[in-house]
Amino acid sequence: MGQDVDVLVVGAGPVGLTMAIALRRADLRVRIVDRAPGTNREPRADVLFPRAGEALAALGVGELIRTNAFEMRSARFFSDGRPLGRCTVGRLASRYPTAMTIEQNEIERLLAEELAGLGTRVEWRTTVMDVRPDTDHVSVSTRSPDGGTQTLTASWVVGCDGPRSTVRERLGIAYEGRPRRNMQVVQGNVVPTWPLTDEPGHGYFFLAPYRSIIAFPTPSGGYRVFCVRDDPDPTDGAAPTLEELRGLVAGASGIADLKLTLTEPVWLSRARFADRIAASLRRGRVLLAGDAAHSWAPIGGHGMNVGILGAHNLAWKLIAVHRGEASEALLDSYDAEQRRLARHVIRDMRMNVLEMLLPRWAHRLRAGVLRVSIPSEKFQRRSEWMMSDFGRHHRRSPLSWQRSRRGRLRAGDRLPDVRVLAGATALTPARPGGAGGPRDASVRAHELLGYDRWSVLVNAAHADAATLAQLRDACARAAAPMLVVPYSPAGRADGRLLGRPDDVVVVRPDGHVGLVARLDRIDLVRDYIATFLRGSARPRS
Incomplete structure (x- = not known):
C-alpha cells in the first residue's frame, strides 16, 4: 500500500x-x-565530543555546529581548592580533534x-x-x-x-x-566573579569529598556549572537556589568570596537519574x-x-x-x-x-594520584582518547568480519582519520622512505568516505590494475553504492593505523570498518556483499 x-x-x-x-x-x-x-x-x-562532531560532519552540519560552539582546549584541576595541574587537548587525528561546548x-x-x-x-x-x-x-x-x-x-x-x-x-x-542511589546532579548557568581566568574553551574541575564540579564557558555567555553530589534528601525535588549552587562551588573550590549571577534564560536544575x-x-x-x-x-x-x-x-x-x-x-x-x-x-x-562521589580518605587518595598523573603526557593522551569516543567500536557486530592477519585496525573499529594521498597522487610511484606525491597533496582519510556509500580502501602500492578491476567488478554486484578508493599513507605512522599494506578494508557509510581481508582474497569481499548488500534492488553498474 x-x-x-x-x-x-x-x-x-x-x-x-x-x-x-x-x-x-x-x-x-x-x-x-x-x-x-x-x-x-x-x-x-x-558538550559534543569529537566522534559526535565527526558524525555531524558526515551529515553536513559539523561546521554549522562548530562555528556556533566553543572548542574545549584545556582544563585546570583543583582538589579542596589546591591546584592539581592542567590538561590540554587537541592531539587527536581528526577534523574535529576537540570537544565543543554548545x-x-x-x-x-x-x-x-x-x-x-x-x-x-x-x-x-x-x-x-x-x-x-x-x-x-x-x-x-x-x-x-x-x-x-x-x-x-x-x-x-x-x-x-x-x-x-x-x-x-x-x-x-x-x-x-535501576536508579542511581545517593546521587543527584545540580546544574546552573551563571556568570562567576572569582580570581580565575575566564577564557573561551578553558574550564575548571573542582573535586571535594562527595562532590565533583565542572565549570566550562558557554557561547551564550557565562559558565555551565555541573555538580555531581551526594543525595542526603531524596524527597527534595525543588530546583536548587542560586545560593545553594554558590555554596557547592565555593566549598569545593575554596573560593570563599565567590559570587554567581544567573544568565538568561535562567537554568537551575536538580535531577536524579x-x-x-x-x-x-x-x-x-x-x-x-x-x-x-x-x-x-x-x-x-x-x-x-x-x-x-x-x-x-x-x-x-x-x-x-x-x-x-x-x-x-x-x-x-x-x-x-x-x-x-x-x-x-x-x-x-x-x-x-x-566524577566519582568519594569519602574523604578516597578523595585524598584520588588527589594524590591525579597530582602525579596530570602532568604526564601519556595520561593526558589516554584521557583525551577515552573522552573522544574514538575507541568505541563494533567489533562484535554481525557486520564486522575480520578475515586478515591480526593487526592494529580491526573490523568494527572507527577508521582512523589519518593523512593519506588519494586519487592520481596515490597511484604515483612512492619515493624511498616516503609516500608518492607531495606532502601538501594529502587529505584526511575520512575525506575518502561518503555517508551515501560504502568505501573499499586499498593501498595503491599493493593493488595493480587487475586487482582494482576485480574489486570494482565485485562492488558493481552490490545493490548498495560502493566505491573502490586507492590511497597511499602520507607517512609510516599513518600507514600503520590503516592496517597492513596488503589488506583491503571495506568501510561502512558511518565510518566503521565492516571487513578487513587480504588483498588476494577478493572472494571474501564478494561474500560480504552477498551477505549484506544484495537486498532486492538491482545491482549498480
Missing part, C-alpha cells in the same frame, strides 16, 4: 533532528513531530533550521497517541494542536521521544535498569533512538553524544533497507551495536574517577 510518508520521526531533540536530516539528505519523505510547543529553551546538555537548545535551533532548509519543518504541539506496526507499514494516531486527531501511515517510525517514550511504551518494550536500556531497539518497522533507547546519569556528558552516534548508525541502514539495497539484517545490527555501546558507556562512566 502507498504510505503517507517514508519515515515518521517522533521527537525533535538533537537525536530526532539528526535522524531527520540524514534521511532528508537521502531524499526520503520525512515528517517529524514533537508534543512540545517549540524548540527547547532549556540549555540541558552542552548548549542543547542552540543545537536544536540550528538543526531545526537546517532541516527546514531541506524542506521538512518540525510539527510542534503534535502528540503521538498510538503506534500500530503492520507487515508493510506503521499506523500512527496523532493529536494536532487544535485537538483534532488523525491517523497517518509510514513505512517506518523512529522513536526519539525521550526516556518517557510513548513509542516505546505503546510497543510494550521494557526499559530495563537511572541507568536504563530498552530491551529491544527494534520492533518490526519501528525503531528507537536516543533517550527512548537508553539513558543514564550524565557522568562524563556522553548521553546526547551516544544518541547522535545512534542516529548516525541507524539512518544509513534504514535508507539502504528502505531502498531495497540491503537486507533487514542491517536493522538488526543497529539493535545489537547500539545496545552494546550503551552498556559499555554506562560501565565506563561508573568508573570515571573525576
Whole structure:
C-alpha cells in the first residue's frame, strides 16, 4: 500500500533532528513531530565530543555546529581548592580533534533550521497517541494542536521521544535498569566573579569529598556549572537556589568570596537519574533512538553524544533497507551495536574517577594520584582518547568480519582519520622512505568516505590494475553504492593505523570498518556483499 510518508520521526531533540536530516539528505519523505510547543529553551546538555562532531560532519552540519560552539582546549584541576595541574587537548587525528561546548537548545535551533532548509519543518504541539506496526507499514494516531486527531501511515517510525517514550511504551518494550542511589546532579548557568581566568574553551574541575564540579564557558555567555553530589534528601525535588549552587562551588573550590549571577534564560536544575536500556531497539518497522533507547546519569556528558552516534548508525541502514539495497539484517545490527555501546558507556562512566562521589580518605587518595598523573603526557593522551569516543567500536557486530592477519585496525573499529594521498597522487610511484606525491597533496582519510556509500580502501602500492578491476567488478554486484578508493599513507605512522599494506578494508557509510581481508582474497569481499548488500534492488553498474 502507498504510505503517507517514508519515515515518521517522533521527537525533535538533537537525536530526532539528526535522524531527520540524514534521511532528508537521502531524499526520503520525512515528517517529524514533537508534543512540545517549540524548540527547547532549556540549555540541558552542552558538550559534543569529537566522534559526535565527526558524525555531524558526515551529515553536513559539523561546521554549522562548530562555528556556533566553543572548542574545549584545556582544563585546570583543583582538589579542596589546591591546584592539581592542567590538561590540554587537541592531539587527536581528526577534523574535529576537540570537544565543543554548545548548549542543547542552540543545537536544536540550528538543526531545526537546517532541516527546514531541506524542506521538512518540525510539527510542534503534535502528540503521538498510538503506534500500530503492520507487515508493510506503521499506523500512527496523532493529536494536532487544535485537538483534532488523525491517523497517518509510514513505512517506518523512529522513536526519539525521550526516556518517557510513548513509542516505546505503546510497543510494550521494557526499559530495563535501576536508579542511581545517593546521587543527584545540580546544574546552573551563571556568570562567576572569582580570581580565575575566564577564557573561551578553558574550564575548571573542582573535586571535594562527595562532590565533583565542572565549570566550562558557554557561547551564550557565562559558565555551565555541573555538580555531581551526594543525595542526603531524596524527597527534595525543588530546583536548587542560586545560593545553594554558590555554596557547592565555593566549598569545593575554596573560593570563599565567590559570587554567581544567573544568565538568561535562567537554568537551575536538580535531577536524579537511572541507568536504563530498552530491551529491544527494534520492533518490526519501528525503531528507537536516543533517550527512548537508553539513558543514564550524565557522568562524563556522553548521553546526547551516544544518541547522535545512534542516529548516525541507524539512518544509513534504514535508507539502504528502505531502498531495497540491503537486507533487514542491517536493522538488526543497529539493535545489537547500539545496545552494546550503551552498556559499555554506562560501565565506563561508573568508573570515571573525576566524577566519582568519594569519602574523604578516597578523595585524598584520588588527589594524590591525579597530582602525579596530570602532568604526564601519556595520561593526558589516554584521557583525551577515552573522552573522544574514538575507541568505541563494533567489533562484535554481525557486520564486522575480520578475515586478515591480526593487526592494529580491526573490523568494527572507527577508521582512523589519518593523512593519506588519494586519487592520481596515490597511484604515483612512492619515493624511498616516503609516500608518492607531495606532502601538501594529502587529505584526511575520512575525506575518502561518503555517508551515501560504502568505501573499499586499498593501498595503491599493493593493488595493480587487475586487482582494482576485480574489486570494482565485485562492488558493481552490490545493490548498495560502493566505491573502490586507492590511497597511499602520507607517512609510516599513518600507514600503520590503516592496517597492513596488503589488506583491503571495506568501510561502512558511518565510518566503521565492516571487513578487513587480504588483498588476494577478493572472494571474501564478494561474500560480504552477498551477505549484506544484495537486498532486492538491482545491482549498480
